[in-house]
Amino acid sequence: MDTVEIPIRKDRVYIVGLGPGDVSLLTLKAYNIIKRVEVALYTGSLLSPKLVKLIKEHAKETYNTAEMSEEDIAKVLEEGYRRGRLTAWFHDGCPTIYGGLWGVIRRLKERGVPYEIVPGVPSFCAAAARVGLELTVQELSQTVIISRISKRTPMRDEERVRNFVGRGTIVLLLSIHAPELVVEELKAGGLSEDAPIVVVHRATWGEPVEKIIKCRLGELPEVVKRENIKGCAVIIVGPCTDEELIKTLPSSIVYSPDKHKYARSTVVEGH
Ligand SMILES: C[S@@+](CC[C@H](N)C(=O)[O-])C[C@H]1O[C@@H](n2cnc3c(N)ncnc32)[C@H](O)[C@@H]1O
Structure with missing residues (x-):
């Protein structure tokens, strides 16, 4: 072509x-x-x-x-x-x-x-790509929740970030301006202060503007201040940001040897 x-x-x-x-x-x-x-x-x-x-x-x-x-x-x-x-x-x-x-x-x-x-x-896909991770994690997180913190923007109570903790991977846009609120909401949902999270500032803009920061939830306000992150960042929360956990995952079902045998035989049969 x-x-x-x-x-x-x-x-x-x-x-x-x-x-x-x-x-x-x-x-x-x-x-x-x-x-x-x-x-x-x-x-x-x-x-x-x-x-x-x-x-x-x-x-x-x-x-x-x-x-x-x-x-x-x-x-x-x-x-x-x-x-x-x-x-x-x-x-x-x-x-x-x-x-x-x-x-x-x-x-x-x-x-x-x-x-x-x-x-x-979308920015959150680019952010994940820049970190080098997949947002979905087999057996642990098959759902991606795109949400935000509400400071002034009206938002339904049902949609508060605290309600989504433990239900999948959470990507937060439009939220880095209120890091204390992010911590408060995620903790209210049951996430620990020690939970690993990732912040990606201006993904794909190149150095020195793009910043990829891996930290603990409780460190977020300090990190935002120290790194001078103002607007335009994505926060990623979930099993995919836990590097230790990822090391222990079983192989993907999609690419298991058995699956390959099955896929090959169905292709041949299909012909
Ligand atoms: C008004 S929203 C628009 C979102 C946009 N339509 C998208 O697809 O991502 C703006 C927010 O998107 C996020 N954003 C947009 N571009 C970004 C980038 N290059 N890196 C990180 N976050 C970005 C930030 O959270 C920012 O506050």
């Missing part, structure tokens, strides 16, 4: 995930949209400088949505679309997670502006 056909169209606006920050982690579709974009909106406080530079090199008009209301964003998207310009709103990670999309989507629908969401590599 030498060429890949990637249709990019002006009969819609694009809401595009650009991944965690490394330009090489852009999807082909995202890259093609960037190359052709005319009106670009972007989540300025969260995108890596390299991604912002790339957008500014291509777009004629750029808007940082960190400083805009939902109404402003919807208006710029609509105007770009009505003027027949290729218009896109670029997000960090994948826009389908904490993308703040609903208010804008509602307005686009009300105004008859078609939109397409283009997914990107």
